Amino acid sequence: MPFVNVIRGQEIPEAPLNLRTPVVRIPLWMALAWWCLRGVGRLLRAYLRYWWVTLPITGLAWLYLERGWLPLATTVAGVGLVATVWAFSHRPSWLRFGWWPVKAQIRRWQYRRVWHPAMATARLAVTWDTHTVLPVLRRVRCGHGVDRVIVRMVSGQTPDDFALAAVRLAHTFGVRQVKVAPGRRPDTITLTLLRGDPLTAIVTPMPVPYVPDFTALPLGRREDGRPLTLKLFGTQVLVAGATDAGKGSVIWSTVRAVSGGIRAGLVEVWAFDPKGGMELAIGRPLFARFACDDYPAMADMLEEAVGTMRRRTARLRGKTRQHIPTVDEPLILIIIDELAALTAYLTDRQLKERIKNALGVLLSQGRAVGVHVLACLQDPRKEILPFRNLFPTRVALRLTEDKEVDLVLNDGSRDRGALCDQIPKSLPGVAYVLLDGEPTPMRVRFAYHADADIRALAAEYGRLRLTEGSAA
Numbered sequence: 001m002p003f004v005n006v007i008r009g010q011e012i013p014e015a016p017l018n019l020r021t022p023v024v025r026i027p028l029w030m031a032l033a034w035w036c037l038r039g040v041g042r043l044l045r046a047y048l049r050y051w052w053v054t055l056p057i058t059g060l061a062w063l064y065l066e067r068g069w070l071p072l073a074t075t076v077a078g079v080g081l082v083a084t085v086w087a088f089s090h091r092p093s094w095l096r097f098g099w100w101p102v103k104a105q106i107r108r109w110q111y112r113r114v115w116h117p118a119m120a121t122a123r124l125a126v127t128w129d130t131h132t133v134l135p136v137l138r139r140v141r142c143g144h145g146v147d148r149v150i151v152r153m154v155s156g157q158t159p160d161d162f163a164l165a166a167v168r169l170a171h172t173f174g175v176r177q178v179k180v181a182p183g184r185r186p187d188t189i190t191l192t193l194l195r196g197d198p199l200t201a202i203v204t205p206m207p208v209p210y211v212p213d214f215t216a217l218p219l220g221r222r223e224d225g226r227p228l229t230l231k232l233f234g235t236q237v238l239v240a241g242a243t244d245a246g247k248g249s250v251i252w253s254t255v256r257a258v259s260g261g262i263r264a265g266l267v268e269v270w271a272f273d274p275k276g277g278m279e280l281a282i283g284r285p286l287f288a289r290f291a292c293d294d295y296p297a298m299a300d301m302l303e304e305a306v307g308t309m310r311r312r313t314a315r316l317r318g319k320t321r322q323h324i325p326t327v328d329e330p331l332i333l334i335i336i337d338e339l340a341a342l343t344a345y346l347t348d349r350q351l352k353e354r355i356k357n358a359l360g361v362l363l364s365q366g367r368a369v370g371v372h373v374l375a376c377l378q379d380p381r382k383e384i385l386p387f388r389n390l391f392p393t394r395v396a397l398r399l400t401e402d403k404e405v406d407l408v409l410n411d412g413s414r415d416r417g418a419l420c421d422q423i424p425k426s427l428p429g430v431a432y433v434l435l436d437g438e439p440t441p442m443r444v445r446f447a448y449h450a451d452a453d454i455r456a457l458a459a460e461y462g463r464l465r466l467t468e469g470s471a472a
């Protein structure tokens with residue numbers, strides 16, 4: 001048996017003073033003296049703990065008592081002036097080193113006040129051997145509409161315990177959403193508390209890069225305020241979303257990001273619009289190949305892409321592991337507006353098999369030799385999409401059911417904060433994506449392209465006038 005049992009966490013002490021009045025009679029003066037002493041002790045503790053407030057106030061009080069009100073007013077006005085000039089002249093450094101640290105201390109105080117009931121009601125307080133042990137609130141950091149709270153877990157807890165309680169915590173702390181991610185140390189986690197919603201405003205189309213950077217194509221905005229970029233090299237992209245979720249904005253944001261390459265001849269976009277051309281026909285001049293009604297032509301196009309892919313593979317084998325697009329050998333981006341129309345709903349079985357076989361080969365072998373697929377899907381059920389695992393990059397827009405989230409992203413993604421089924425219909429283009437190396441899904445919004453934007457893009461960057469299935 002161990003000499004001492006050690007359990008990490010903040011232990012909640014039992015009542016500090018137990019009065020048993022029938023047994024021990026305490027004179028009133030003694031009780032009053034004890035309460036006064038305890039009050040003074042608490043004040044002293046609060047004074048030291050909140051030094052960032054108490055020390056400036058003490059300094060100002062001293063100034064007033066020693067020198068009078070004029071030096072006091074001058075000091076306050078001087079500090080206010082310096083802060084205002086700083087805030088207006090260099091806002092990022094003012095936020096980073098001036099305002100956010102102060103806000104973080106205020107928030108830390110606010111969270112501490114409700115920490116115990118919040119942990120208890122979210123069932124994150126652990127009772128062990130008659131003791132109640134709470135996770136420890138270690139540090140708070142603030143950013144644009146977001147608070148990051150570092151928490152040390154109680155022994156035996158895992159980040160998933162907090163992920164399961166995320167909705168309760170969001171309501172308790174009065175924030176829009178709480179996301180949970182493992183911390184730097186194995187015994188810590190980071191709670192990201194999202195307050196405002198930076199994605200309610202429509203994102204305007206991104207500037208077109210003159211030469212596309214295929215490792216960071218700009219597509220929209222992330223909820224942490226940073227630009228959303230796509231690393232197209234080495235990947236295939238699946239986009240899933242209910243009707244009117246904004247799949248078109250993912251397609252057009254991607255086409256816009258590569259259109260500099262289309263004009264230069266470094267990129268060829270092959271577009272498949274099985275819904276009769278309603279979505280993609282407007283941008284025809286941007287596409288090297290286009291098909292909308294003719295399913296045999298679509299199967300031919302996919303098989304042609306497989307042929308190109310095989311030739312490139314044979315040429316590059318042993319020389320490089322990543323194809324670099326050139327004018328002679330451009331990057332081929334195959335865009336399919338409704339994948340299920342080709343893989344599930346097609347009635348001609350032979351044709352369906354041809355399409356499925358070609359797609360399977362392209363998805364599994366195309367990315368290293370510059371043949372990429374961006375496929376959209378309304379219904380992400382497994383039987384509709386047998387190729388799900390061949391898409392390393394997945395975008396989940398608004399979905400109709402919570403179960404669909406883990407089908408599109410990864411298992412456990414919804415518990416880690418990808419609430420695609422709760423994206424309101426009023427926010428088309430909002431999605432969750434898994435960024436490289438991050439277990440927590442990121443909420444993003446793709447840029448919105450009105451018809452006029454697409455026509456202008458096609459007029460400026462389009463190279464070809466096309467007919468069904470081939471370049472004219």
Ligand SMILES: Nc1ncnc2c1ncn2[C@@H]1O[C@H](COP(=O)(O)OP(=O)(O)OP(=O)(O)O)[C@@H](O)[C@H]1O
Pocket residue numbers: 202203241242243244245246247248249279378428429430445446447448449
């Ligand atoms: N990023 C966006 N920002 C703002 N509005 C958007 C955005 N994307 C789409 N919309 C609007 O939402 C509506 C539906 O968009 P879109 O056609 O792209 O959806 P979809 O998912 O392709 O629908 P469907 O499955 O029916 O083809 C459009 O009318 C468009 O105006």
